[in-house]
Amino acid sequence: MQPWSVKYQPKSTEFTQGQNKAVEEVKSFLGSFPKKRAALVYGPPGSGKTSMVHAVAGENELEIIEVNASDVRNAESIKEKLGPAMMQMSLFSRGKLILVDEIDGVSGSADRGGISELAKLLDKTQFPVIMTANDPFDKKFSTLRKKSAMIEFRTLAYPSVLAVLKKIAEKESIEYDEVSLETLARRAGGDLRGAINDLQTLAENTKKLSKGDVDELSGRRQADTMINALMRILKTTSPEVALPALEDVDEDTDEIFLWIDENLPKEYKDHEDLAKAYDVLSRADVFRGRILRRQHWRFLVYINDLLTAGIALSKKERYPGFNKYTRTTRILKMWMFNQKNAKRKSIAGKIAEKTHTSSRRAIQDTLPYVRVIFKKNKAEAEKLAEYFELDDAEIDYLKK
Ligand SMILES: Nc1ncnc2c1ncn2[C@@H]1O[C@H](COP(=O)(O)OP(=O)(O)O)[C@@H](O)[C@H]1O
């Protein structure tokens, strides 16, 4: 099975979405070589860096020598792998382009010196070198930056992501509704590779993409990150491990409280530990209340510390075993109850007005009969609905 992100990798810059400016800059870097011997192409994952370098090389009939930087972490292996490629003439007298992909992981420390070795090689290379990175502004890259043309790939805009997904969906004969595809594109946050992978996961076998699938996938993702965070907090006794646990979590604070509340008793079996942990949770809740009422946002950091290190240190020691953490259902139940209640109240209000009585009386005395009529007598129900001026949602409620 071939990943669609590879199958649909653009063969030429004609077929690339967005990134026009960056593509022009890559081309002009190649044109001006050897004035600058290297370019540092940077931007978020899935924005098209690697595939664009390939596309430009293809157009210029350049042979690509590609090294993934994760294979050449230290000075030794960089010299070994890249040195010869940078010096030799191409066998078929075709031009060459050297791609050092994803240099973020190369060691910058003086003893292992991968980066400084790379920087030295840049002075001598016979062929243009393109490096890619997610974040090139780390201090360890400062010499590389000075020697390179800096080319930024911006986060891909949503319409570009959508356009690529559409093209792929059509080529793969996938039945999709517009909204699902749009949702998938929007949630990718500019990571086109991620979006393509999601589309393949959801639609390759079924040849269909539905809104339900898309929502389920993103719900599952959020739950996964929350469960990982909970695992870190509840399974450790070290504050260093616990403190950053919530950094990647996208749920809002209210949801996080509910997750912890729901899962604490599964993990903390000792009642003293459990009491301590709930005490911490309730103190965090006090700060949350102050933020809501008085907008004291600086309390946010206390909330984080309490929910992570505070909860983690409430136990005397780590509990063994594996517990399945789950999302709380409490809020959902409350919400459903309130919704129902709200309908009942609004209907009673309307009945009360027409029958000149209180809402409370209407709920007690009139509503039960109205409900029976709505279940048994359609014609009569329609008349009543009109008389009481009920809306569709209220009518639905009475029919149930
Ligand atoms: N601008 C683009 N136009 C068309 N397809 C793209 C674009 N950017 C990325 N892709 C698709 O997404 C995949 C991942 O892109 P890639 O170049 O590997 O991103 P990066 O190297 O920035 O992480 C590519 O294989 C290609 O299928």
Ligand SMILES: [Mg+2]
């Ligand atoms: Mg890449």
